[in-house]
Amino acid sequence: MPATQEAGIFDESALVAKAREGDLAAFNELVNSYSRKIFRLAKHITQNEEDAEDVLQETFLKAFEHLGDFQGQSKFYTWIVRIAVNESLMKLRKRKSDRSVPLDEPVDTGEDTVVREIAVWDENPEQKYSREELGQILDEAVQGLRPAFRTVFVLRDIEELSTEETAEALGISVPAVKSRLLRARLQLREKLTRFFKRKGDDVFAYM
Amino acid sequence: MLTCKEFLQELNDYLDETGDIELRRRIESHITQCPNCFVILDTTKKTIQVYKGVLAQTLPQDVQARLLKAVERKCSEKKLRAGLPSIQP
């Protein structure tokens, strides 16, 4: 019998245990495994590279400092995501322009799920654009979302957290995650339709 | 039959494959009869796919280097504090 049943590529809990005892090399291994993802997440939520770097550092410094509080009930990654989300939201709140946009706004008017534009897309729409162009189109579409929707979309569809993990990280309910995700996806779909629709197709009005 | 509005409400569960079989059957039956919803389903699915495929972010090397430096600093601070418990902020 193998001593460990870990399905992951590396034995995370062993690394966490070592890091907790002050083993810097073990902690660095955790940093190296997740820094790219945490930076990406922070960049998407804050929309700012400098803020994202601050968030990245703060996240791992706090994790290192509070490693003793980490119970190991959730995954280490979920735990640091929660720290990173909090740090990112704090950055966002500090930016004066965002003060008018509360992050926990109630958004149950239903009006965001009205679909206005319906058109068939090209077979492989991403091939019409260079990698850079495509990245820019996708980034700008995400930036256009309200922070409350954007954060849920980033965690669910880009970082691939589960609905429950996302709810936990944001401190909101599972139904709230679901309804925000639906709105985010539909709004992005609509924004991308402008770029990806097949030429010559009619655009229908809908409902 | 599902209305278009109900279809939209159930879309996520269908896309995330968390809905039950009965729901999947009703969604699939709706899209065979409603071209608009077929397109919505198809393009929403593609939206998610295109994001998953492209937004792989690389971490600039200098950002990573500064991060490791900061962690190292924190580590020695922590050790210092552990060694000198009398010094409290």
Ligand SMILES: [Zn+2]
């Ligand atoms: Zn329909």
